[in-house]
Amino acid sequence: MVVPPAIPRRGLFIGGGWREPSLGHRLPVVNPATEAIIGDIPAATAEDIELAVAAARDAFTRDGGSHWSRVPGAVRAKYLKAIAAKITDRKSYLALFETLDSGKPLDEAVADMEDVAACFEYYADLAEALDQKQRSPISLPMENFKSYVLKEPIGVVGLITPWNYPLLMATWKVAPALAAGCTAVLKPSELASLTCLELGGICVEIGLPPGVLNIVTGLGHEAGSPLASHPHVDKIAFTGSTETGKKIMVTAAQMVKPVSLELGGKGPFIVFDDVDIDKAVEWAMFGCFLNAGQVCSATSRLLLHEKIAKKFLDRLIAWAKSIKVSDPLEEGCRLGSVICEGQYEKIKKFISTARSEGATIFYGGVRPRHLKRGFFIEPTIITDVSTSMQIWREEVFGPVICVKEFRTEREAVELANDTHYGLAGGVISNDPERCERISKAIQSGIVWINCSQPCFVQAPWGGNKWSGFGRELGEWGLDNYLSVKQVTKYCSDEPYGWYRPPSKL
Helix, strand or coil: CCCCCCCCCEEEEEEEEEEEECCCCEEEEEEEECCCEEEEEEEEECHHHHHHHHHHHHHHHHHCCCCCCCCCHHHHHHHHHHHHHHHCCCCCCCCHHHHHHHHHHHHHHHHHHHHEEEEHHHHHHHHHHHHHHHEECCCCCCEEEEEEEEECCCEEEEEEECCCHHHHHHHHHHHHHHHHHHEEECCCCCCCHHHHHHHHHHHHHCCCCCCCCEEECCCCHHHHHHCCCCCCCCCEEEECCHHHHHHHHHHHCCCCCCCCECCCCEEEEECCCCCHHHHHHHHHHHHHHHHHHHHCCCCCEEECCCCCCCHHHHHHHHHHHHHEEEECCCCCCCCCCCCCHHHHHHHHHHHHHHCCCCCEEEEECCCCCCCCCCCCCCEEEECCCCCCCHHCCCCCCCEEEEEEEEEHHHHHHHHHHCCCCCCCEEEEECCCHHHHHHHCCCCEEEEEEECCCCCCCCCEEEEEECECCCCCCCHHHHHHHHHEEEEEECCCCCCCCCCCCCCCC
């Protein structure tokens, strides 16, 4: 098993340097796989947020923006590429931190770091391309006017990110925000902040201009809330729970401040009777057990055609039993711990409530016998589920999948859309036309055909309904941090002629 490194003691990253939190408070870092305290992080308060926002504002406006916001995109791209190179060089080191902090299997964490580097590279390219897109002409019906569009950075942005993919989810916001020319204050989850703080160290090494990116760690009500409500923050981008997203919307509305929200999910995965069973089973598991089910896009409602339901469930159990649940640093681990004791108890409560409401815990639902410490839960399959049950309606955020059968395509679609959420869904069938019909009918921002959970930096990511609004990744992610300015010029030497000129004396 890999020997974990020592955790460096970091401060808050503000204005290009490290500083202790104003009150001197720090929060323990707990390894969820062992329940051991392995370090600590600074606990920021409103006073620290003031300093971070001031540093970001100064970086945005200093010398008319000539240090960052108004430089050519190609200049910003060099910094983003330098960050990507550092991430790649330290992939193994950062992945270890991510695993120790979040409990995810080391193989998953390594893949996450590769995605982090790719994301910075991608937005570096878009930053360069932005220069060529400026002054894009608009076709007008009047020859004596000329009009074009400028895309400008929104300003100082507050980025509030979750614990399930700590550095990757931060990068989905940091990379496009910086590519656009914004300056940022990043507030990662207090449950997993180690790799985000390491990003601050990388920014120092590559010489990122001071204040362009500031990283403040701490509790949501002490650091996140003051950031969301700060009058000098021009936009909030948030990924997290729907309830917190609602509060951010209310706060932002008081200042007519734009927000983008990527919230919860309860995705459907529809399996028809014409599929290769084992192939479909693996995608069903990948859609809900990846990252211990702590995925907002998890396809945790499995809809099985009645003709194959029994055979499918038999194979699903066989496959689930083969998943290696272990300390995430062990080779071959495919299911690590969940993030913390609170989440662990919440998941167990979901399972017990499902049982009390009449559902069947078909497999799992308990701590693996061989793991005496850590917040581990076996992959869990729940059957005999009705649409009124909590397990059907609410997001669990754990390795728990609930199953219902269907008879017709129409019934499958109705069950799929029977949710307040609308982030992602999937369908698996050997009938291409059926898959196309289903992809149009599912009410979500993302639909997967014959797979679940693929994610590419080039493709838009985001949801509908209670899953939020706005899109990350791709060109849409860059647009999140740009404002569009129309510039129109009168080009004729003649007077406009709307008013009659006064008589000359």
